[in-house]
Amino acid sequence: MTLATEEKDEAPAEPDTPRRRRWRRIRRIGYWTAGTLVGVPLIAFWVAYLVLDVRSPQEVLAELDKTVVLQYSDGSELLKVIPADGDRTFVPYTQVPEKLRDAIVATEDPTFWDNQGFDPTGIGRAFLTGVGGGSGITQQYIKKSTGDEDATIGRKFAELVLSTKITQEQSKEQIFESYVNIISFGRGTFGPAAAMNAYFGKKLDDSMTWSEAAFLAGMIQSPSVHDPAASGDAHATRRWQYVRDKLVSRGYVKGDENMAYPAAEVQAPSETRAGRVTYDEFHVKQQVLAELEQDGFPLGRLQQGNMTVVTTLDRGMQDIARKALQDRLKSEPKVFRGAIVAVDPKTGAVRAYQGGDQSVRDYAGTPHAAGSAFYPFTLAAAVRRGYGLDQPVPSPEKQEFLGENFQYPDVCGPKCTLRTAMQAQADGPFVALAKKLGPDALSEAARQAGIPETVDGTPTMREKDGFLIGAGIAIGRYPFRPLDMAGAYATFAAEGTRTTPHLVAKVRDESGAVVWEHTDTARPAFDDDADTSRRIAEDVTGTLGTSLPDGRPAALRFGAAEHGNSPDNQDAWAVGYTPQLATAVWIGSDDDRRLTDATGAKLTGDVVPADIWRTFMTAAHEGQPYRPLGGAEQRGVPLAPPVEVRPRR
Numbered sequence: 240m241t242l243a244t245e246e247k248d249e250a251p252a253e254p255d256t257p258r259r260r261r262w263r264r265i266r267r268i269g270y271w272t273a274g275t276l277v278g279v280p281l282i283a284f285w286v287a288y289l290v291l292d293v294r295s296p297q298e299v300l301a302e303l304d305k306t307v308v309l310q311y312s313d314g315s316e317l318l319k320v321i322p323a324d325g326d327r328t329f330v331p332y333t334q335v336p337e338k339l340r341d342a343i344v345a346t347e348d349p350t351f352w353d354n355q356g357f358d359p360t361g362i363g364r365a366f367l368t369g370v371g372g373g374s375g376i377t378q379q380y381i382k383k384s385t386g387d388e389d390a391t392i393g394r395k396f397a398e399l400v401l402s403t404k405i406t407q408e409q410s411k412e413q414i415f416e417s418y419v420n421i422i423s424f425g426r427g428t429f430g431p432a433a434a435m436n437a438y439f440g441k442k443l444d445d446s447m448t449w450s451e452a453a454f455l456a457g458m459i460q461s462p463s464v465h466d467p468a469a470s471g472d473a474h475a476t477r478r479w480q481y482v483r484d485k486l487v488s489r490g491y492v493k494g495d496e497n498m499a500y501p502a503a504e505v506q507a508p509s510e511t512r513a514g515r516v517t518y519d520e521f522h523v524k525q526q527v528l529a530e531l532e533q534d535g536f537p538l539g540r541l542q543q544g545n546m547t548v549v550t551t552l553d554r555g556m557q558d559i560a561r562k563a564l565q566d567r568l569k570s571e572p573k574v575f576r577g578a579i580v581a582v583d584p585k586t587g588a589v590r591a592y593q594g595g596d597q598s599v600r601d602y603a604g605t606p607h608a609a610g611s612a613f614y615p616f617t618l619a620a621a622v623r624r625g626y627g628l629d630q631p632v633p634s635p636e637k638q639e640f641l642g643e644n645f646q647y648p649d650v651c652g653p654k655c656t657l658r659t660a661m662q663a664q665a666d667g668p669f670v671a672l673a674k675k676l677g678p679d680a681l682s683e684a685a686r687q688a689g690i691p692e693t694v695d696g697t698p699t700m701r702e703k704d705g706f707l708i709g710a711g712i713a714i715g716r717y718p719f720r721p722l723d724m725a726g727a728y729a730t731f732a733a734e735g736t737r738t739t740p741h742l743v744a745k746v747r748d749e750s751g752a753v754v755w756e757h758t759d760t761a762r763p764a765f766d767d768d769a770d771t772s773r774r775i776a777e778d779v780t781g782t783l784g785t786s787l788p789d790g791r792p793a794a795l796r797f798g799a800a801e802h803g804n805s806p807d808n809q810d811a812w813a814v815g816y817t818p819q820l821a822t823a824v825w826i827g828s829d830d831d832r833r834l835t836d837a838t839g840a841k842l843t844g845d846v847v848p849a850d851i852w853r854t855f856m857t858a859a860h861e862g863q864p865y866r867p868l869g870g871a872e873q874r875g876v877p878l879a880p881p882v883e884v885r886p887r888r
Contacts, residue, residue, distance in 0.1 A: 305322075305542045305543070305544075305545040306319050306320065306321050306322070306542075306545075307319070307320040307538070307541045307542055307545075307546060307547070307548065308320075308548070309523075309524065309527060309550055310547060310548065310549045310550060311552050311553065311557070312549065312550060312551055312552060312553055312554075312588075312590075312744060313553075313554060314549070315554060317520075317523070317552065317554075318516055318520050318523070318524060320427070320524065320528075320538070320541075320542075321515070322427060322542065328432040328433055329420050329430065330416075330419070330420060330430055330432045330443060331416060332412045332413070332415060334444075335416070335419060335431055335443075336431075336443065336444065336445050336447040337445070338447055338449055338452040339431055339447060339452045339456065340415065340419075341452070341491045342452040342455070342456035342482060342491075343376075343419065343456045343459065344376070345456075345485040345486050345491055346456045346457070346459070346460075346481075346482050346485050347456070348375035348376040348379075349489055351376045351377070351411065351415070354375060354377075376415065376418050377418070379418060379422070380417055380418040380421070383421050383422060383539055419431055422459055423462055423537060423538050423539050424437070424455060424458045424459065424462055425437075425458050425462025425463060425465070425466045426462070426466065426508050427538070429539070431455065434458065435447070435451070435455065437506075437508070438454065438455065438458075438505055438506060439501075439504055439505065439506065440506050448501075449483075449486070449492055449496070449498050450479075450498050450499060450500065450501045451501060453482040453483050453486060453498070454475075454479055454482075454500075454501055454505070457475075457478040457481065457482045461529070461532050461533075462537075462538075463525055463529040463531075463532050463537075463538070464533075464695055465478045465695075466508075468507060468525070468599040468600070469525040469604070470605070470695050471600065471605050472500075472502050474695045474696075474697065475500070475505075476500045477695075477697065478696075479500045483498055507599045508521065508599055517596060518595065518597065518598060519593055519594060519596045521599060522592070522593075522594030522595070522601040522603065522604065523550075523552070523594075523742070525604075526592065526601065526604055526722075527550060527742050527743055530742055530743050531548065531743055531746070534743070534755065536746055536755060541746075544749065544754075545748070545749035546746055546747060546748055546749070547746070547747045547751075548745075548746055548747075549743075549744045549745045549746070549747065550742050550743060550744060551583075551586075551588035551589050551590065551741060551742055551743070551744050552589065552591065552592060552742065553590040553591065556591040556855075556859050557590075557591050559855055559858045559859055560579040560591040560592075560593040560855055561593055563579065563851050563854040563855040563858070564577045564578075564579060564593055564596075564851060565596065567847060567850050567851045567854065568847075570837050571836055571837050572834075572835070572837065574828045574829070574832070574834070575826060575828065575847070576595055576597060576602050576826070576827055576828055577593075577595055577602065577824070577825065577826045577827075577848075577851065578593060578594050578595055578601075578602035578603035578823075578824070578825045579591060579592075579593040579721070579822065579823070579824050579851065579855060580592055580603050580722045580740075580822070580823050581725060581820050581822040581859065582726055582740050582820070582822075583729075583819070583820065584729040584732035584733035584736075584816065584818065584819070584820070585733060585736075585738070585761070586759065586761070587726065587729070587738030587739045587741055587760065587761075588744065589722070589725075589741065589742045590820065590859075591822075591855070591859070592722070598829075600829070602721070602825065602827075603720065603721045603722055604720055604721075604722060605720060606694065606699075606719055606720050607719070607720075607800070607810045607825055607827055608715060608716055608717070608718050608800030608809070608810045609715040609717065609718070609719045609724065609798060609800065609810075610714070610716075610798040610799045610800030610801070610808070610811075610812060611666065611714070611715055611796075611797070611798040611799060612715060612724065612796055612797070612798025612812040612814050612844070613685070613712075613715030613717075613798070614661065614715070614796070614798075615661075615728070615731065615779050615783065615796055616681060616684045616685040616688055616690075616727070617672055617673055617681050618657060618669075618779055618782065619684040619685075619688060619765070619775050619779055620672075620676050620681050620683070620684035621657060621672055621676060622774070622775045623680075623765060623766070623771070623775060624680065627657075628656065628657050628658040628778055628781060628782060629656045629657075629658055630656060631654065631655065632657055632660065632672060633667075633668065633671045634649050634651040634652070634655040634660070634665060634667045634668045635649075635667055635671055636648060636649050636667060638667070638670055638671060638674065640670060640673060640674045640710045640713055641678065641710035643710035645666075645670050645713070647665075647667045647670070648667075649665075649667060650663050650664070650665045650667075651663050651665040651667065651668055655668055657672075658781070658782050661782035661783065661796075662782065664845075666714065669713065669714075670713045673713035674713070678708035678709075678713075679708065681708075681712050681713070682700045682708055682712065684765070685700060685727065686700075687737070687764050687766070688727040688728075688730045688731070688737065688764055688765075689726045689727035689737050689738075689739075689740075689764070690719060690723055690727050694720060694723070699717065699719070699723075700712060700717045701717075714801070715798065715800060721823040721824070721825045722823075723740070724812070724814050724825075725740065725814070725821050725822060725823035726738070726739070726740035728796075728814050728815065728816055728821045728823065729816065730764045730772075730776065731776045731779045731780055731816065731821075732780075732794070732816035732817065732818060732869075733818075734773050734776045734777065734869060735763060735764050735765060735769070735771075735772025735773040735777075736761050736763060736764065736769075736772065737760075737761070737762060737763070737764035737772075738759070738760055739760045741757055744756070744757055745757065764776075776869060780794050780869030781869065783795055783815065784868070785815070787817075787853060787856055787860065788853060788857050789857060789860075791817060791860060792817070792865070792866075792868040793816065793856065793868065794815050794816050794817075794868060794869070795813065795815030795852065796812075796813075796814050797811075797812065797813055797843065797845045797848070797849060798810075798811065798812035798813075798814065798844045799811045799812070799842065799843050799844050802831060802832065802833045802834075803831075805833060806841075807833035807834070807835075807841050807842075808834060808842045809827060809828070809831050809833065809834055809842075810825065810826070810827040810842075811825070811826045811827065811834075811842045811843055811844045811846075811847065812824065812825055812826075812844050813844050813848035813849045813851070813852035814852075815852060815856075817856070817866065817868065818868060818869075819860065819863055819866065820856065820859060820860070822852060822856055824848045824849075824851045824852045824855070825848065826847050826851075
């Protein structure tokens with residue numbers, strides 16, 4: 240009876256239906272997947288933790304004795320970056336001034352003293368996108384010590400493991416000590432003692448000021464860029480202000496404490512004074528190293544890997560550019576300074592880069608007012624809006640634009656067109672055109688041609704607030720680097736195809752294998768449309784026609800920037816091209832002043848800069864075939880008549 244009752248109370252088993260079997264499989268797969276997603280990374284992390292080791296700073300410093308070789312495009316040696324004795328002095332943590340420690344932490348890793356050695360946000364971004372994120376001090380030390388700075392998931396994983404391991408094995412003071420001794424502060428230095436000597440000529444001790452500490456801390460992120468000898472005091476001041484603001488906002492320094500950028504204290508690079516490299520070689524070296532830093536190859540990584548850098552520079556053109564500058568400026572006032580940059584329009588490869596041989600200041604890599612050399616971009620903006628080259632345009636002597644009054648003599652005549660205005664070097668029509676089109680249209684056309692949005696973090700073609708475009712854009716008052724002018728004019732030479740000017744072709748390791756190579760960036764410049772870009776470029780070229788002394792067709796535009804509101808000039812340009820080469824020549828001085836040439840005439844683009852441009856371009860094209868310019872001949876449009884070649888004075 241009892242047995243029967245128990246059998247009756249027992250619930251019957253549910254049938255094993257296909258649906259239930261399917262859900263069991265799904266749950267089983269889910270369990271395995273979850274276990275794999277959690278277990279495999281944990282196992283991999285543990286294995287890596289046991290296998291990988293953190294290298295000591297002494298080991299890293301020992302590898303920084305290796306020389307980095309820079310080569311011309313043909314493989315011949317350009318120069319060597321040789322480590323200097325005494326530039327890698329190890330400094331114990333207790334001897335690093337507290338102000339410098341605070342400045343570095345405030346700028347590079349404000350949570351350093353409390354975090355677990357890594358930035359979770361940067362790690363997550365790397366795993367999701369395959370691109371490295373921002374790194375704190377511990378992660379930066381791992382990158383520098385391993386010599387692996389590629390933005391890959393594998394590198395970020397190893398960085399995470401080693402950052403965790405070193406945080407558990409060492410104190411924060413030990414980690415900071417290791418980090419600060421292997422990072423580069425620029426000028427071939429590693430560690431704070433070498434940096435203090437290189438920039439200020441002082442020993443490292445507690446007499447360091449907040450201004451000096453902020454300066455050195457600002458060098459760490461990108462020393463080849465932030466060094467005032469490379470980018471000028473204006474850029475270095477902005478970087479210094481950034482660090483100062485971090486110190487104030489994070490409570491290290493009171494807002495009313497007296498701090499100023501130490502311009503007068505910063506010394507010129509000692510290696511140039513010692514004669515290791517000439518000034519023009521120094522400019523090339525700095526520009527190449529700055530470019531490589533942006534591409535993930537800072538100097539320390541190059542040295543650790545004993546790498547060789549193949550540049551785009553043509554040995555012959557580099558020599559021609561140097562001689563053209565030196566020979567022409569010999570007879571001019573001693574205050575004259577000059578620069579030449581030549582770019583291959585098809586690839587953006589810089590074939591000649593001469594920043595001058597007078598000082599550590601690189602005139603090819605620092606901006607100068609473009610003056611009327613900006614007008615081809617105004618013309619490009621007009622063609623984009625449907626203007627024709629032979630369309631009549633006003634040529635007023637007086638006009639108002641954005642609250643500023645402009646007055647120029649009418650040199651274009653009653654039948655002024657865009658073509659004749661460009662040939663007559665007329666200012667009035669282009670100011671009127673700027674007023675008609677608006678400043679945004681001019682800025683956009685210049686950017687599409689190749690003028691970068693920013694240079695060293697500072698917006699181009701903008702007022703000091705970084706946003707507004709002023710009336711000065713109409714007359715080229717905004718400054719441009721010769722490097723960028725050559726690159727933007729190269730877009731017109733390449734019939735509307737834009738490339739990025741660059742000095743580095745590839746990087747080889749000590750076995751000769753290519754570990755990095757520049758990627759071609761050629762694309763239609765204007766509105767991302769090939770036909771539109773070609774039409775705009777051909778129309779601009781059609782107004783700039785000239786010829787070299789050998790009869791080769793070329794395009795050339797002169798430019799001069801006024802000194803304040805005076806009728807005199809402080810900058811002069813000659814910028815032009817053939818299908819094979821786009822070249823910018825700038826002449827000016829170290830400061831803003833009225834300039835007159837050796838004859839007493841005011842500096843203009845059609846004399847000294849034009850002489851240098853023609854001398855360089857003629858020699859650079861020797862042996863090269865003649866090529867039609869800008870497709871004008873194919874379209875049946877005659878080139879503008881050649882610009883008169885003025886006698887050399």
